[in-house]
Every structure is written in structure tokens, then in C-alpha cells.
Amino acid sequence: KTTLSALIGKAAPLIPVLHVENADHAEPLAEALVSAGIVTLEVTLRTAAGLEVISRMRKAFPQAIVGAGTVTKPEQLAQVRDAGALFAVSPALTERMAEAAAKIAIPFLPGAVTPTEILTARELGLHELKFFPADIMGGIGALKHYLPLFPDVSFCPTGGISDANVMTYLDLDNVFTAGGAWLAPRDLIEAADWTQLHARAKASVAVVAK
Ligand code: 3PG
Numbered sequence: 001k002t003t004l005s006a007l008i009g010k011a012a013p014l015i016p017v018l019h020v021e022n023a024d025h026a027e028p029l030a031e032a033l034v035s036a037g038i039v040t041l042e043v044t045l046r047t048a049a050g051l052e053v054i055s056r057m058r059k060a061f062p063q064a065i066v067g068a069g070t071v072t073k074p075e076q077l078a079q080v081r082d083a084g085a086l087f088a089v090s091p092a093l094t095e096r097m098a099e100a101a102a103k104i105a106i107p108f109l110p111g112a113v114t115p116t117e118i119l120t121a122r123e124l125g126l127h128e129l130k131f132f133p134a135d136i137m138g139g140i141g142a143l144k145h146y147l148p149l150f151p152d153v154s155f156c157p158t159g160g161i162s163d164a165n166v167m168t169y170l171d172l173d174n175v176f177t178a179g180g181a182w183l184a185p186r187d188l189i190e191a192a193d194w195t196q197l198h199a200r201a202k203a204s205v206a207v208v209a210k
């Protein structure tokens with residue numbers, strides 16, 4: 001069974017959480033990020049354009065690891081797979097979403113933040129989890145508490161991550177990547193400011209490469 005961490009491999013452990021209103025932004029946005037060294041792209045289903053953006057990014061950048069974010073309904077798992085998503089992220093976990101993801105064997109990263117949610121996820125065979133909203137749900141301190149309890153569970157924190165704190169998260173043994181909108185701010189996407197977006201992304205890649 002493929003996992004998100006296996007897909008990411010040696011690529012930069014950063015996942016921009018993308019809010020894209022205009023499907024025509026798919027290619028220049030992916031270009032700005034991939035050329036900056038950010039190859040794992042989470043396109044959220046918060047906009048109507050989400051599915052089209054996923055398929056256009058996949059076609060234009062076959063080397064990019066494009067996935068879907070903000071999956072909140074079981075039926076969306078097959079939809080994002082059909083659009084070409086290589087992984088799916090959800091803010092939460094339900095049994096029906098876990099079943100739908102297992103059925104199509106797509107790497108699935110559901111949100112789990114409490115010990116009960118983490119154990120529930122593990123019982124459903126899910127060992128890689130989104131920790132969201134990290135800044136509100138205990139951040140670094142909570143993840144440090146979880147390591148000795150759940151050594152076989154690894155997290156992708158999102159929510160309030162920035163260049164200032166991303167390394168503190170990535171230095172934890174139970175954090176395999178970190179995500180957030182700071183890597184590709186929504187206002188820069190809306191302004192189609194690909195130059196600034198590329199520079200923004202590059203700065204974060206430099207922070208984690210240290
Ligand atoms: C997510 O869905 O992961 C969050 O919207 C990311 O939070 P951020 O906007 O604080 O990065």
C-alpha cells in the first residue's frame with residue numbers, strides 16, 4: 001500500500017494548501033511552485049475549480065505529486081482519483097471516508113488530533129495523519145506527547161505553519177511533512193503574481209533545506 005510519505009520521498013517536505021478559484025491558474029501556479037522545488041501540491045475542493053485544477057496540473061506537470069485537499073465526503077474520493085489526484089487529504093476522519101479511500105487504494109491523509117481520533121485512525125489502517133489546526137490543537141507540544149504513545153503514527157501538521165516555525169515541526173520524529181497556505185498565499189494566486197509566488201515558495205524551500 002502506497003503512503004503519502006513514500007510518494008514524497010526525498011522531495012521537499014512541504015505541501016502548499018491551494019485555494020484556486022480560476023482553473024486557468026492551474027498551469028502557471030504549478031510552474032511557479034515546481035520550479036521553486038515544491039512538487040507536492042494539495043489542491044483543495046474549497047472551490048468549484050478544484051477538480052479541474054487537479055487534472056490540469058497533472059497533465060502539465062507529470063512529475064508533480066498533485067493531490068486533493070478538503071475532501072469531506074466519501075463520494076469525493078473516487079471523484080478526485082478520476083481527476084488524477086495521487087493522494088487525498090481531509091480535515092477529519094469518518095469510517096465511510098476511510099472505506100472509500102481503501103476501496104480505490106489512494107493514499108489518504110485524514111485529520112486526527114486527539115488520542116482517541118489517532119487510535120481510531122490506526123485501527124482503520126491509517127498511520128499517516130493530518131494534524132489540523134496545529135496551532136490551536138496543541139502544536140509542537142501535543143505532537144511531542146504523542147511520539148512515545150503512538151510511535152508508528154506520523155503527522156503532517158497544518159494550520160498556522162510559517163517559515164518561522166516549520167523547522168520546529170519538521171524536527172520532530174513523528175512529523176514527515178508540513179503544509180499550509182503560507183507556501184502559496186491565496187492573494188498572490190488571485191493576483192496571478194507568479195513571480196512573487198515563486199520567490200515566496202523558494203524562500204520556504206531554503207528554510208527546510210538548511
Ligand atoms: C489546511 O486546510 O490545512 C489549512 O487551511 C491550512 O492552514 P493555514 O491557512 O493556516 O496554512
